[in-house]
Amino acid sequence: CRQLFRSPSMPSSVIRPILKRIDRPQDRDTPTKAKRRRSAAGTPGEEAAAEPVGDGEALGVRSFSHEEIENLLANDHQELIGDFSKAYLLQTVEGKHQDLKYISPEMMVAVLTGQFSSLIESCVIVDCRYPYEYEGGHIKGAVNLPMEQDVEEFLLKKPIVPFDASKRVIVIFHCEFSSERGPRMCRFVREKDRACNEYPHLHYPELYVLKGGYREFFPQYQAHCEPQDYRPMHHEDFKEDLRKFRLKS
Secondary structure, three states: OOOOOOOOOOOOOOOOOOOOOOOOOOOOOOHHHHHHHHHOOOOHHHHHHHOOOOOOOOOOHHHOOHHHHHHHHHHHHOOEOOOOOOEOOOOOEOOOOOOOOEEOHHHHHHHHOOOOOOOEEEEEEEEOOOHHHHHOOEEOOOEEOOOHHHHHHHHHOOOOOOOOOOOEEEEEEEOOOOOOHHHHHHHHHHHHHHHOOOOOOOOOOEEEEEOOHHHHHHHHOHHHEEOOOOOOOOOHHHHHHHHHHHHHO
16 A cells, blocks of 8 residues: 555656656665675776766666666655556645645645646545535535445446546545545545456546645635535534444444
8 A cells, every 4th residue: 555655746846757766775785886896806997987977877777686676666656646657646745644645725726726627637526524514514516425335336336437538537535634534535445446457457546635624725715615614523513413424434
């Protein structure tokens, strides 16, 4: 699971470079170090030839051991979507769970206002809160899927396929704080998606979690909510509803 989501992406651009250089442990016995040791007993010219010319010089294939190549590929996958076909589109931020990709409320609004319409065909916003919370105020266009069977029925029974193969289908999960329910549902979808596809193919390779959830989104962007209100999970008038839904989940 850690290889599927991992660390937040770099903020420099929308589509980031796929490959990045990794730092190898200093005490590892690399082919280059071995070459330098062998050349120590040779001529100064031979030793100089073993030294890299500069930072911009590309290393040849023979400069990497099998283990190092595997490390490069593993490191590369941290910035790729779940089927490893391309880089994540949306700029991500640090979140509570390091294996998931988080986006800020500002990035959510950028998606809602069509700033990525040339690249995204469909964006599914999954509100994982309980129905009474959703009814009290939610992000426009969000679907309320509080139970695992709900999200499995909506997303996986008949998967959403883009008409334009060059465009993406992305799914953004959130709950009240995006602390437990949203992240848990995100992981559930990935697990079920993996189970019904031949690796590494996925119906939904690009999953995100809205950092801070509805609690952080609503005060900043009420215009993008309907109704323009916020009903917390622990609302005094819905204690019985909370008890029922907790039993179900």
